[in-house]
Amino acid sequence: MSAASHPFEVDAQGWVAAARRLPSPNFEARPAHALPTLIVVHNISLPPDTFGGASIADLFLNRLDCDSHPYFDQHLRGVRVSAHFVIHRDGALEQFVSCDERAWHAGVSSFFGRERCNDFSIGIELEGSDTTAFESAQYATLAALVKVLVTRYPIDALAGHSDIAPGRKTDPGPHFDWARLQRDAQLADPYFPYFRGQGRQDATL
Ligand SMILES: [Zn+2]
Numbered sequence: 001m002s003a004a005s006h007p008f009e010v011d012a013q014g015w016v017a018a019a020r021r022l023p024s025p026n027f028e029a030r031p032a033h034a035l036p037t038l039i040v041v042h043n044i045s046l047p048p049d050t051f052g053g054a055s056i057a058d059l060f061l062n063r064l065d066c067d068s069h070p071y072f073d074q075h076l077r078g079v080r081v082s083a084h085f086v087i088h089r090d091g092a093l094e095q096f097v098s099c100d101e102r103a104w105h106a107g108v109s110s111f112f113g114r115e116r117c118n119d120f121s122i123g124i125e126l127e128g129s130d131t132t133a134f135e136s137a138q139y140a141t142l143a144a145l146v147k148v149l150v151t152r153y154p155i156d157a158l159a160g161h162s163d164i165a166p167g168r169k170t171d172p173g174p175h176f177d178w179a180r181l182q183r184d185a186q187l188a189d190p191y192f193p194y195f196r197g198q199g200r201q202d203a204t205l
Helices: 055-060 070-075 136-152 176-187
Strands: 027-028 037-043 085-087 093-095 101-103 121-127 157-160
Touching: 037 136, 055 085, 070 085, 101 157, 121 136
Parallel strands: 037 121, 037 157, 085 121
Antiparallel strands: 027 101, 085 093
């Protein structure tokens, strides 16, 4: 974000005003109106390692042309997924599902034994891959977004998709800089129960 940008805000319906709003049909109510307590960080690029274009949005809006690329044909036909947010390479933010609703980003997952992470998480996808560094503009948008989400919702932890689905998922991958996010979002160590990069020994989750 530039210095002129305003902090993000979440409206009464769970939408961030600063995000481009692209409502996905791929969501449902959170069980028993559970509140989100976890943020899950992902990476995505479609086709893999290809940036730009509208393929991610098309996938989340169920309008991806699966005949347009062999990867889509082989892996994404009939797939119904979504995330609450996508942050593009230039830092642009899109929102597909209200934070109050349950998006379909985590799949089979477990957060310290608590399964079905979609029930109680907010999913943020960074356009990227496991083989490429993320852009500064993406970290800036992510930090601003995380800051407002932890204020608005009872978020008490952040995790990578690979943390909650080990062996099945590898994102956000080795290039994602958790220390940078922690510093930029000004969050204390307990928000990062999987991150051991700074030798912390006080994990409480
Ligand atoms: Zn993921």
